[in-house]
Amino acid sequence: MTTTPLRIRKAAVLGAGVMGAQIAAHLTNADVETVLFDLPAKDGPKSGIALKAIENLKKLSPAPLADKDRAAAIIAANYDDDLDHLKDVDLVIEAIAERMDWKLDLYKKIAPHLSKTAIIASNTSGLSINSLAEALPQEMRHRFSGVHFFNPPRYMHLVELIPTKLTDGNVLAGLEAFLTTTLGKGVVIAKDTPNFIGNRIGVFSMLATMYHTEQFKLGFDTVDALTGPAVGRPKSATYRTADVVGLDTMAHVIKTMADTLADDPWHEYFKAPVWLQGLIDQGALGQKTGAGFYRKAGKDIVVLDVAKRDYRVSEQKPSDEVAAILAIKDPAEKFGKLRASADPQAQFLWASFRDLFHYSAYHLADIADTARDVDFAIRWGYGWKLGPFETWQAAGWQQVTGWIAEDIAAGKAMSKAPLPAWVTDGRSGVHGKAGSYSASAKIDKPRSQHPVYARQLFPDPILGEKFEQGTTVWENDGVRLWTLGDDGVGILSFKTKMNTVNDQVLDGIQHAIGVAEEKLKAVVLWQTSEPFSAGADLKGALGLLQAGKLDAFNEMVANFQRTSMRIKHSLVPVVAAVRGLALGGGCEFQMHSARTVAALESYIGLVEAGVGLLPAGGGLKELAVRAAKANPDDPFEALKKVFETVAMAKVSGSALEAKQLGLLRDSDVVVFNNYELLYIAKQVAHSLAESGWRPPLPARTIPVSGDVGAATFHASLTNMQAGYFVSEHDVEIALRIADTLCGGKIERGSQVDEEWLLALERKHFVELAQTEKTQARIAHTMTTGKPLRN
Incomplete structure (x- = not known):
């Protein structure tokens, strides 16, 4: 397969909300010149909304910009004055609110300003891509698709690429390569169904977890203890994740499922649980409002107790029996024990996995090309170690399938819908040597042959893949x-x-x-x-x-x-x-x-300063050599910044x-x-x-700042110590770092060789290592993993 490369010099992002601004930031990280549009501001500068969003990027954590200075490269724009910017844009990503009417109006507005080759994409998380395409003039529709980033866009590996019936294959292949190499993403091609793959399965998994939280009468913190790292998922587990995402956003996604998936056999569960709606009505929307399922009370984290209608200190851990089951390495044995246990926590876990497997298998044919796409979407978009199909296969496909079928027959599963025929055809899983199973094509399909993947010598392996x-x-x-x-x-x-x-x-x-x-x-x-x-x-x-x-x-x-x-x-x-x-x-x-x-x-x-030492593997020597190269007449200028970097262990x-x-x-x-x-x-x-x-060549004539440089660093440290910013031992370490960087107690402008600087590193390192305080720091870091300030 050969593809025409997609050359993207300039991009526009429409919508300066949370997602739009962060997508613009990541494009800028990748050296793509980016214009960020929003509505004209009612007062102040006309592009004030976009300007404010760009300013805000510098404050967010985790940081959307890989280097804060890049914020200045993003061009702020508004739809009244700046549509002219669009004429030389190669890629447009629309990221405004999830309202079909607003999006369609905007497409009509921008269409006349776009070039004949511009690629247009929507970052919608669930609206129909084919319906959106209809707002575009006929000659643009083959250049339109869905490009769904996950939040936060810089860090989440997943991007779902959703073609319409008319999207040109070359456009799609070009976008896939651009997203993979330039933006560093894992691309999954999704079908145009509500919520696509990641959120369809991921949000269902959260809904099933919430439903079973109620069925088995467990606390939200207990559920988080059970559905986080203990089962190969992120620390934020279920309810902390909901708090981070925003409970209003969560409810909106659930409502989208209810509105658009009327025929889904699980439709009756697509509603916000009573207590979720209760929190939203009180304005407790999670992290952004300071309270949701959890909130901070002084130094404690407290969790909502539904029965008491109040918060209590969060300390729940799995029961001893369940902790022992979860520690079992063999997945087949682990799932067998979870299902057989009478402990409500074990029953909760089995029920949550059972309904997730059932749902994923039932919908595989309509939402994704292969089971691999589902597993990657969930791993890359939700941070799970294994996707649902991998988990099921690892636990013994046939044994787990038998148990799911029994539970459906006994009326224990969330839905009576039968398992698809392919699940029970005697297979041992969906991932194998020939590739991953495609329920719609009824064959196993190998990985994509797109040339961009030849650059991945060790791609992210799917279960059972060996390289x-x-x-x-x-x-x-x-x-x-x-x-x-x-x-x-x-x-x-x-x-x-x-x-x-x-x-x-x-x-x-x-x-x-x-x-x-x-x-x-x-x-x-x-x-x-x-x-x-x-x-x-x-x-x-x-x-x-x-x-x-x-x-x-x-x-x-x-x-x-x-x-x-x-x-x-x-x-x-x-x-x-x-x-x-x-x-x-x-x-x-x-x-x-x-x-x-x-x-x-x-x-x-x-x-090294964090453990009471200084770099002595040639790091300080190398910084001194670089400073001398940068400014042979006055290396001190170049040393100022690196001194702080090393002394503060940045x-x-x-x-x-x-x-x-x-x-x-x-x-x-x-x-x-x-x-x-x-x-x-x-x-x-x-x-x-x-x-x-x-x-x-060996560097034998390295100009150094000498005792004058070291004295200047000493003066600045004295001020910091007077303000109690640093301890006495911190100062001693920093002085030795300064002495090494400046070439020791010799005249300013003297020339030394690399061996001289290495000997200084070694001397200071060995002397510091013999101090009681440094040995205490090393021991503390080894036992706690945290630095000690003594």
Whole structure:
């Protein structure tokens, strides 16, 4: 299959509400010039509504903008004065309120201003895409489709793409590639049915959970304890999620289901439970109003108790019996025990899963092309570890199917609708070697052949999918050097928990680079799962200190530095492919690589100050070298920003922010789709190798700020300490960071080499590690996972 690429230079988003503004933010994250439209304001500047929405983007958490400065790039507009902007726009995304009449009016208004090639899409969460298309002139309808983002658009992986009867195949394929690579999304093609796939199944699951909450008389907090991480779902579980989404929004989606799905066999359940409506009537709409199912009372979180009509302290946990069942690893045994148990919590869980499976199977043929689309929609849009069909198949398809059929026959299920014939045809599931089952086509269908997916060397696997694990070139207990295909690019992956760095990893990296120099063209540092690396293994380090083995401790630090320098001066390019956390030593390794290719959602930081230490894997040395390069006459200017970053143990909120903090270089590459990271990193490594890569020459004449620079940092710290912002120990750590960055107690403008700076790092690191307060910080972080301020 070949597709014409869709080139999108400029986009317009219509509607500056919560979703519209955040979609505009994410387009801007991806370097797409974006105009944000809304109604003309009644007073003040005419585009005031859009301007206010753009300003608000900087305050939201989680942050819609990967770098706050990008807010200035979004163009604010209104429908009275600025429709002219539309003439050179390549993509229009409409995201106004869910009212068919408003949307149709708006389409009529914008149509005359659009170019002959502009793609038009609606971010509706449930209205008919075919009905919306009818408002457009005939010649535009083949360029129209639904593009449904999930909230918050920057972070939620799912986008549902909904073609109309007339949408051009090329337009659809172009949009799919744009959404996947440029915006980093997981695209699921949905049929034009109410609420599409994600919300149809996801909201039904919440409705079934609410219905069974009442049937089994459980508290909202108990249900959240049962329907969160305990069953592979997000911490916000059911009722916290409803609070976050907004109870009015939730009720609106339920009403849409009631209005548009009159023939659904579960129709009688499509109504807001009495207590949900009661909260809405009181104006308790969840998080945005400060109260919903939960609210904060001082330091406590309190939960609504329906019987008492008041809030009580939330502390519910699963019963001991159910906690024991949920801890069982084998899903078949777990489901068997849930169904057999007399505990109301176990019965609640079985009933909720049973009705979800029943509903998903009954509707599969009308809402989605395959079972895979349903599972991905729920995983990517709702954050579940497994989708409904995967969960059912993992628990033993035939055994669970038998139980569902028994419950339907006994009148225990929410609906009497029979299971579709394909469910009981003797199959062992819906996902297998030939692909995933399509109930409408009655065959198994493989994954999409769209060329964009060739960029995903390890796509998100569906249940039972196994990918080629490559060929091992060399390994030890710490790392594995392997290849995928025959392009001569090695992949180096760590084997430790959280990909932390211990002696085997340090020795392994050095040896693997030696092997690569003999046998390969280039190396990519890539972990088979997040994080990139949580940094040094603190347990080993603390052990050496407590045993008084100072020489061994000093040697470990020196070995860390040797490893970083081995990465930097390797005769084949070493490219770091970063996603998730890259902290401490993990950050230092990518700083020494020839190039870093970082996923947008990379959280990078030199965090050693948090455990009472300073970076000593070459990180401070590298910052000093970069500052000297940026301004040889006065490196101090460039050091001011990085000093604060390191002394405050700041972690970037995105790869774009890591560039601003000086932890990534301008030449480093930012990738939006995690699943494309390895492919792109291999391409970058290959291109460096092909262009005649040579490592940088050893830096022997690095100008430093010396004692004058360190004294200036000291003065600013004295002010902070006077204002009680930092503790005495914080100041000591920061002074040592400043001393290292400035090259020690030497004259301003002196020239030093890298070895000098590395020796300073090592000296300060080892001296700090021997202090009582630092050892207390390390021990505290190891036991609680949180930093200690002492």
